[in-house]
């Protein structure tokens with residue numbers, strides 16, 4: 001049953017970011033994904049405060065750990081102790097795109 005759920009989640013996300021995946025520029029695709037799914041709480045650009053104060057701006061993540069550490073978290077679904085934080089399971093392609101975008105913020 002667990003596998004079935006993952007397939008469904010993958011299909012839903014593929015549909016969600018269908019437009020972005022077609023984008024040939026991974027950095028743009030990664031940014032588009034974050035803008036759609038994460039920007040409601042996190043600052044995703046080089047400047048500006050997070051809309052939700054408790055959510056760290058993505059440009060600060062690389063100060064905490066190499067952003068590659070997020071690959072696993074994104075593939076398995078980010079789970080933090082914070083109830084506001086949704087679970088996201090990403091396709092490998094989109095994970096690479098998100099990491100590529102995060103590197104542009106360093």
Ligand code: HEC
Pocket residue numbers: 034037038039040041042052054055056061070078080081082084085086088
């Ligand atoms: C509804 C608000 C909300 C949304 C949407 C959201 N986050 Fe978060 N996120 C948070 C909060 C709040 C924290 C801080 C959690 C804590 O400190 O326990 C956080 C923390 C994080 C962290 C830091 C975890 C760590 O190592 O300390 C990462 C990475 C992260 N979010 C990634 C994402 C990504 C990627 C998305 C989009 C797929 C996303 N978040 C969407 C609220 C959100």
